[in-house]
Amino acid sequence: xxxxxxxxxxxxxxxxxxxxxxxxxxxxxxxxxxxxxxxxxxxxxxxxxxxxxxxxxxxxxxxxxxxxxxxxxxxxxxxxxxxxxxxxxxxxxxxxxxxxxxxxxxxxxxxxxxxxxxxxxxx
Amino acid sequence: xxxxxxxxxxxxxxxxxxxxxxxxxxxxxxxxxxxxxxxxxxxxxxxxxxxxxxxxxxxxxxxxxxxxxxxxxxxxxxxxxxxxxxxxxxxxxxxxxxxxxxxxxxxxxxxxxxxxxxxxxxxxxxxxxxxxxxxxxxxxxxxxxxxxxxxxxxxxxxxxxxxxxxxxxxxxxxxxxxxxxxxxxxxxxxxxxxxxxxxxxxxxxxxxxxxxxxxxxxxxxxxxxxxxxxxxxxxxxxxxxxxxxxxxxxxxxxxxxxxxxxxxxxxxxxxxxxxxxxxxxxxxxxxxxxxxxxxxxxxxxxxxxxxxxxxxxxxxxxxxxxxxxxxxxxxxxxxxxxxxxxxxxxxxxxxxxxxxxxxxxxxxxxxxxxxxxxxxxxxxxxxxxxxxxxxxxxxxxxxxxxxxxxxxxxxxxxxxxxxxxxxxxxxxxxxxxxxxxxxxxxxxxxxxxxxxxxxxxxxxxxxxxxxxxxxxxxxxxxxxxxxxxxxxxxxxxxxxxxxxxxxxxxxx
Numbered sequence: 001x002x003x004x005x006x007x008x009x010x011x012x013x014x015x016x017x018x019x020x021x022x023x024x025x026x027x028x029x030x031x032x033x034x035x036x037x038x039x040x041x042x043x044x045x046x047x048x049x050x051x052x053x054x055x056x057x058x059x060x061x062x063x064x065x066x067x068x069x070x071x072x073x074x075x076x077x078x079x080x081x082x083x084x085x086x087x088x089x090x091x092x093x094x095x096x097x098x099x100x101x102x103x104x105x106x107x108x109x110x111x112x113x114x115x116x117x118x119x120x121x122x123x
Numbered sequence: 124x125x126x127x128x129x130x131x132x133x134x135x136x137x138x139x140x141x142x143x144x145x146x147x148x149x150x151x152x153x154x155x156x157x158x159x160x161x162x163x164x165x166x167x168x169x170x171x172x173x174x175x176x177x178x179x180x181x182x183x184x185x186x187x188x189x190x191x192x193x194x195x196x197x198x199x200x201x202x203x204x205x206x207x208x209x210x211x212x213x214x215x216x217x218x219x220x221x222x223x224x225x226x227x228x229x230x231x232x233x234x235x236x237x238x239x240x241x242x243x244x245x246x247x248x249x250x251x252x253x254x255x256x257x258x259x260x261x262x263x264x265x266x267x268x269x270x271x272x273x274x275x276x277x278x279x280x281x282x283x284x285x286x287x288x289x290x291x292x293x294x295x296x297x298x299x300x301x302x303x304x305x306x307x308x309x310x311x312x313x314x315x316x317x318x319x320x321x322x323x324x325x326x327x328x329x330x331x332x333x334x335x336x337x338x339x340x341x342x343x344x345x346x347x348x349x350x351x352x353x354x355x356x357x358x359x360x361x362x363x364x365x366x367x368x369x370x371x372x373x374x375x376x377x378x379x380x381x382x383x384x385x386x387x388x389x390x391x392x393x394x395x396x397x398x399x400x401x402x403x404x405x406x407x408x409x410x411x412x413x414x415x416x417x418x419x420x421x422x423x424x425x426x427x428x429x430x431x432x433x434x435x436x437x438x439x440x441x442x443x444x445x446x447x448x449x450x451x452x453x454x455x456x457x458x459x460x461x462x463x464x465x466x467x468x469x470x471x472x473x474x475x476x477x478x479x480x481x482x483x484x485x486x487x488x489x490x491x492x493x494x495x496x497x498x499x500x501x502x503x504x505x506x507x508x509x510x511x512x513x514x515x516x517x518x519x520x521x522x523x524x525x526x527x528x529x530x531x532x533x534x535x536x537x538x539x540x541x542x543x544x545x546x547x548x549x550x551x552x553x554x555x556x557x558x559x560x561x562x563x564x565x566x567x568x569x570x571x572x573x574x575x576x577x578x579x580x581x582x583x584x585x586x587x588x589x590x591x592x593x594x595x596x597x598x599x600x601x602x603x604x605x606x607x608x609x610x611x612x613x614x615x616x617x618x619x620x621x622x623x624x625x626x627x628x629x630x631x
Contacts (some may be wrong), residue, residue: 013417019424026431057413086416088408090465093476093517108420108454110486111427 004030005122006047010040010066011055011084020053027115037061041069044076050122052076053114054101056085064099071100080121084109127153128243131172133163133189134205135181139230143176146232147239160184164192172200173246174239177222179206179213187213190220199250201242205230294370294391297377302326305386314359314370314391335360339372357391369398408464415457422450451490455525459599462522466602473519473606477512480556483521484543487528498537506545513547513556514630516607523603527560527623530597534564534621547629555609558625566617600625 007029011017017033024031032049034040036058044052052070056063063083070076080102089095089106096104102121105114130152132143140156147154155170157163161184163175175193179186190202204225206214214225223242226235288295294311298304303326307319315331322330331337336357358367371394376384429443465471481504488495488502495502531541542561547554597613600623604611609627 013421015421016417016424019421019428023424023427026428086413086420088412088461088465089474090518091472091474091516093474095474107416108423108450108457111423 004028005051005118006049007031007051007053007118008034008040008044008049009053009084010034010037010058010063011053012036012058013055023111024115024118029115029118037063037066037069040066041073041076044070044079045073048075048079050079051118052079052081053084053105053118054081056083057087067099067101082117082121084114127151128174128240129153129170129172130155130174130176130239130243131163131166131170131200132156132176133158133160133181133186134176134178135159136178139178139205139228142230143235146230146235150236150240152239160186160189160192163189164196167193167196167198167200172198173243173250174223175200175202176226176239177202177204177217179204179210179217179225185213187217187220190217190222194221199246199253201246201249203238203242292393296327296389296391297386298327298389299386300384302328304330311391314368369394404464404468408461412457412461416454419450419454419457422446423454426450448493455490458522462518462599466519466522466599466606471606474516475514476517478515478517478520479510479512480520480524480545480558481506481508481510483517483524484528484545484558487521487525488532488541491528491532494532498532498535498539500532500535500537500539500541502541502543504543504545507547508545511547515556515627519603519607520627523600523607523625524558526597526600527625530621530623531560531562531564535562536564539563539620548626554629556627556629558627560623560625561620562622563620566619566621567615568617572613572615597623 005028007024009017009020009031011020011033012035014035017035021031021033032043034043037060040052040054043049054063054066058066063085067081067083070079070081081100082103082105083092083096083099083101084105084107085092086107092104092106103117105117128151130143130147132140132147132154134140134143134156135158137158140158144154144156155166155172157166160181163177167175175198177186177189181189184192186204186206190204193200193202202217202222204214204217204222205228206225207228211227218225223245224238226238288308289310291308291310294314295306295308296304296311296315297306303324304317304319304322305324307315307317307322311317312319317330328337336359339357357370357372359370360367370391373390373392375388375390377386377388379385426443426446429439429446484504484506488504535541540561540563542559544557544559546557548557549555597611601611604625604627607627609625612624612626613621614624615621
């Protein structure tokens with residue numbers, strides 16, 4: 001049996017993390033959640049996932065700061081990060097790429113779209 | 124008659140008077156006689172003689188005394204003294220007093236007439252000179268009055284100008300070409316917290332040194348541009364307040380006659396309201412949108428979950444389906460509101476990504492699958508793109524295509540048809556992506572079509588009222604096309620259908 005793709009979701013909305021984890025559970029993903037930047041960074045370093053879904057608008061450390069730190073650490077540098085945000089960016093794809101992310105998904109998203117995006121970066 | 128010389132003869136001897144009258148009367152002279160100085164004086168006022176022939180030796184008032192009186196009276200005649208040999212000394216004295224000449228008696232025509240005529244001519248010339256002088260004096264007075272009036276008008280205009288400059292809401296500064304302050308109106312003084320009286324002639328940059336908004340001066344004061352241009356909005360703290368006001372700095376050079384820039388006028392225009400409204404919009408775009416989207420995302424997740432839960436599948440599926448429709452609609456509402464706000468803005472930052480246009484088209488019709496099925500519409504999508512991606516802004520394309528697709532479905536008649544064709548086209552060196560959407564829907568009247576793109580230019584307020592209506596949809600499409608540098612073309616016939624053609628230039 002193929003190992004499940006390990007997804008780490010960093011987002012401060014508890015219900016969003018819970019529901020996304022459950023929804024992705026219907027696919028071949030093993031999803032863990034972190035409710036803030038520091039927790040996400042720790043989990044990523046301890047047990048590097050195959051992909052990180054990263055929210056931007058979080059209190060304290062925001063997503064861009066988390067992304068920066070992920071890219072600065074050897075342990076996490078090569079993990080593809082998909083920016084996953086409800087914040088309005090008209091140039092989200094370009095911006096995400098500029099900052100070193102692998103992709104960009106705007107909320108609300110189609111689940112299939114998110115799944116496609118995850119698969120795209122973890123195949 | 125008017126040119127007759129007027130002569131007044133004054134002599135106590137009646138024979139002299141007669142002789143003069145006779146001799147001069149023949150020479151086109153108007154002659155009056157007086158037997159004494161006193162009598163003569165009474166006549167000078169009204170008669171106004173050109174020449175007075177005056178006997179020097181008269182009893183009572185002598186010729187000299189009469190001469191003096193004439194002078195006092197201001198009579199402007201020429202005086203010729205008549206004298207017998209005895210009073211030659213008097214005659215000479217009278218010359219000193221201003222008489223023109225003297226004639227010795229006995230009088231002869233040959234000597235009298237020429238002398239009188241000469242004297243008269245002189246008198247005339249003098250009178251004319253005086254008249255001219257008087258005229259000139261009058262003209263000078265008139266000119267002076269005109270000048271006074273002009274001065275008053277100028278003063279009034281200056282006063283008006285001052286009131287305007289002083290009362291103006293805009294701050295106005297004038298600088299010479301060295302950046303020294305030539306003028307500041309009260310408003311500018313207040314904004315910059317400078318006093319014109321104190322700083323007139325001072326260098327503006329020096330005067331504002333150390334203030335945090337000083338850097339903008341470098342551009343404004345040093346700029347070589349002519350004409351008028353706007354600089355950044357500058358944020359200047361209000362004196363005594365923590366609040367900052369934002370001013371649009373508009374600079375214009377003013378030129379001398381030969382086109383050289385001799386100074387600058389700087390307007391400080393209060394832009395605070397505009398900046399604040401833009402901030403409000405940004406707040407709306409980022410924070411509000413975010414807030415709306417989070418619960419929507421959560422519900423969508425559960426909806427997807429419910430779809431795959433097995434216990435009581437029928438019920439769960441129906442609930443999930445309905446929730447799906449509701450949240451889709453909510454999601455679209457949010458996206459439309461956001462799109463409307465961000466596309467209306469002049470500052471839209473274009474995104475670039477590889478997009479599969481055919482996939483977007485199919486997805487947009489997919490989300491309206493239920494309505495397509497209910498209306499039994501046939502959908503045909505033809506694409507020449509062969510699965511190739513194009514580089515463009517995914518969201519603009521999504522919005523543009525989504526609105527057209529929405530209309531094609533919403534306004535179609537039952538059993539109707541939707542035909543979409545996508546093609547890549549090269550013309551005159553540019554590659555264009557052409558998207559055509561044809562439907563058999565209700566169509567629009569010419570008036571409706573002309574009003575289509577007006578959207579919020581007309582100042583319409585209520586978003587929710589317009590949402591979902593045809594107007595807002597194609598307004599977004601048009602805006603998206605504008606931003607992408609593409610174009611939109613619409614053909615429509617009421618009762619028959621509509622054809623929307625979108626063309627977008629592509630980067631090769």
